[in-house]
Amino acid sequence: MPAPEFTTLTARCVVLPNTDVDTDQIIPARFLKVTDKLGLGKSLFCDWRYFDDGSPNPEFVLNKPESQGAEILVAGHNFGCGSSREHAPWALTGWGLRAVVSTMFADIFRSNCLKNGFVPVTVEPAVHVELVAALAKDPNMPVTVDLTGDAATVSWPGRAPVAFPIDPFARDCLLNGVDELGYIQALEPQIEAYEAAHR
Amino acid sequence: MSQNPRTLFQKIWDNHVVAEKPGAPAVLYIDLHLVHEVTSPQAFSTLKSRGLKVRRPDRTVATMDHSIPTRGGYEAADEMGRIQLRLLESNAGENNVRLYGLNSVERGIVHVIGPEQGFTQPGMTIVCGDSHTSTHGAFGALGFGIGTSEVGHVLATQCLLQRKAKTFEVRVDGKLRPGVTAKDIILALLSRIGVGGGTGHVFEYTGEAIRAADMEGRMTICNMSIEGGARAGMVAPDEKTFNFVHGREFAPKGADWDKAVARWRTLPSDEGATYDKTITIDASALEPMVTFGTNPGQGIAITAPVPMPSSLSDVNERAGLEKALAYMKLEPGKTLLGQPVDVVFLGSCTNSRLVDLRAAAALMGGRKVASNVKMMVVPGSQSVKKAAEAEGLDKVFKDAGADWREAGCSMCIAMNGDQLSPGQLAVSTSNRNFEGRQGKGGRTVLASPLTAAAAAVTGKITDPRTLMS
Ligand code: SF4
Numbered sequence: 001m002p003a004p005e006f007t008t009l010t011a012r013c014v015v016l017p018n019t020d021v022d023t024d025q026i027i028p029a030r031f032l033k034v035t036d037k038l039g040l041g042k043s044l045f046c047d048w049r050y051f052d053d054g055s056p057n058p059e060f061v062l063n064k065p066e067s068q069g070a071e072i073l074v075a076g077h078n079f080g081c082g083s084s085r086e087h088a089p090w091a092l093t094g095w096g097l098r099a100v101v102s103t104m105f106a107d108i109f110r111s112n113c114l115k116n117g118f119v120p121v122t123v124e125p126a127v128h129v130e131l132v133a134a135l136a137k138d139p140n141m142p143v144t145v146d147l148t149g150d151a152a153t154v155s156w157p158g159r160a161p162v163a164f165p166i167d168p169f170a171r172d173c174l175l176n177g178v179d180e181l182g183y184i185q186a187l188e189p190q191i192e193a194y195e196a197a198h199r
Numbered sequence: 200m201s202q203n204p205r206t207l208f209q210k211i212w213d214n215h216v217v218a219e220k221p222g223a224p225a226v227l228y229i230d231l232h233l234v235h236e237v238t239s240p241q242a243f244s245t246l247k248s249r250g251l252k253v254r255r256p257d258r259t260v261a262t263m264d265h266s267i268p269t270r271g272g273y274e275a276a277d278e279m280g281r282i283q284l285r286l287l288e289s290n291a292g293e294n295n296v297r298l299y300g301l302n303s304v305e306r307g308i309v310h311v312i313g314p315e316q317g318f319t320q321p322g323m324t325i326v327c328g329d330s331h332t333s334t335h336g337a338f339g340a341l342g343f344g345i346g347t348s349e350v351g352h353v354l355a356t357q358c359l360l361q362r363k364a365k366t367f368e369v370r371v372d373g374k375l376r377p378g379v380t381a382k383d384i385i386l387a388l389l390s391r392i393g394v395g396g397g398t399g400h401v402f403e404y405t406g407e408a409i410r411a412a413d414m415e416g417r418m419t420i421c422n423m424s425i426e427g428g429a430r431a432g433m434v435a436p437d438e439k440t441f442n443f444v445h446g447r448e449f450a451p452k453g454a455d456w457d458k459a460v461a462r463w464r465t466l467p468s469d470e471g472a473t474y475d476k477t478i479t480i481d482a483s484a485l486e487p488m489v490t491f492g493t494n495p496g497q498g499i500a501i502t503a504p505v506p507m508p509s510s511l512s513d514v515n516e517r518a519g520l521e522k523a524l525a526y527m528k529l530e531p532g533k534t535l536l537g538q539p540v541d542v543v544f545l546g547s548c549t550n551s552r553l554v555d556l557r558a559a560a561a562l563m564g565g566r567k568v569a570s571n572v573k574m575m576v577v578p579g580s581q582s583v584k585k586a587a588e589a590e591g592l593d594k595v596f597k598d599a600g601a602d603w604r605e606a607g608c609s610m611c612i613a614m615n616g617d618q619l620s621p622g623q624l625a626v627s628t629s630n631r632n633f634e635g636r637q638g639k640g641g642r643t644v645l646a647s648p649l650t651a652a653a654a655a656v657t658g659k660i661t662d663p664r665t666l667m668s
Contacts, residue, residue: 084346
């Protein structure tokens, strides 16, 4: 599989403002028996998205007609806490999402996202409030996440681009499709030297 | 080498940097890689597709824990679970990785067997595709959870790309009162800092109550560091640590042991080392803790009322609390005492070791599990099970009417069929009370083994101190 790439994305959003959403909600454990990464999108937020009889809950945001085709998730504070399962970004991208905006992400989740071309966009609370308000006014408003400039930015119509922090190395990998495993493998001489010195 | 006073974390970090280029994350060497069936299949596939093998099988240990049945062997697993278990067998076999498989007499939860077999040692870097790898920090190691892509990196290169975390000292002063345990310390910490309070940091637990804690208690505390958002939690090694490790199968022996101990003695944070953040907790003021909500940060002293949503000023936090209480069907302003309980789960990598089983058994001896309660006791490993049986603990549980099972993660994650039914309320010694964690629609109250035992015999949430002589 080629390394995932991401340059710039302009897309519609889904807003799920709940705080402290854990990865057990994103993809419940009973779906972790897979041995590949495919097909998890249909189980994304399963227990919030479907009723007990398996029918979709029309009130849940992912099931709303206007959410179909959205590629950016606008989430609440501390998104992705709990279990380290990489199945979480696999399920999010499997549904069609490519970026997520929040005021804070859990560490392991953020790292897992970046390895799957799924961009975690951390913004200040005031910017988050502004974005959610703008989307409340116009749910179809396109939002742009751009990694190509001097700084990575998020912007929307009427809003000057806001820079967001992203690990420069991870950004480089996403922009240039750098394969992280290949990058580490290229350091084989150093790894061997380390092992020789620490026997 | 820096002359400045360094923390335990900084020392282990410095010892493991293989390469560091400006602008790039450090390449960190991993001493011990623990692998389980759920988060490894796609990583082994990556290796296979690139024609790679596990670089250091001698530093890799695999176990089956998450989806294994706690009775009935392979046949009791569902088809997908069986495929996953068989796949770990073949992946480990093809790569010469030691596997604690279903028929191993020493198998168990990854974070229980690592220390038990002596793989876990002070000063090590330890990773696993599992967030509770923080458990191993109890030994003065740097243990943290990684994703499956990173599992592939470590399998193939024994290295990981990492940015250095900040440090967070959690100082627990004073002495615990009777009936209050290590589990209550960590639940109290989480109730103060919330589930995001440690994000970006590594905890180092210090202070009198941590020094006084046994290794099992330290493991319980470090285990739940991730519940505060910290990837790792650590305790400086001391004589208790060395005594625990000594003589275990994979611990250093003879002259190597003396050398190792000499090295380990240099690990504790230097006098004057500073942390990016500090919090102090007074252990002597703590009471048994219970959670009332749907994350581990939503905890209260067992005698305290559930907080009122109206007391929160942030709209999203208030909405979160309201949603949690609606899910839990609990009323704000009242304590949980007397709340009827359906299930009691004694197990998980947080509290399934011999001392945990002993504590619960001591309270339950001569008593019966209440008629409205189903209690399940799941030892953390087959070795724990055997040791417990040797001292008759299984008999105490069985005589009381509890179900005594084979080792595994079991109802902590509810992947193997051990699960709550919708609406059931469980008191669990595990680490996560997320919605549906123990079964869809199930409601979890996290607590210590003592509080769980008290709930089992009274059929309702009960302060264990009222039952202790
Ligand atoms: S016992 Fe629970 S928390 Fe621990 S490793 Fe197993 S599933 Fe994870």
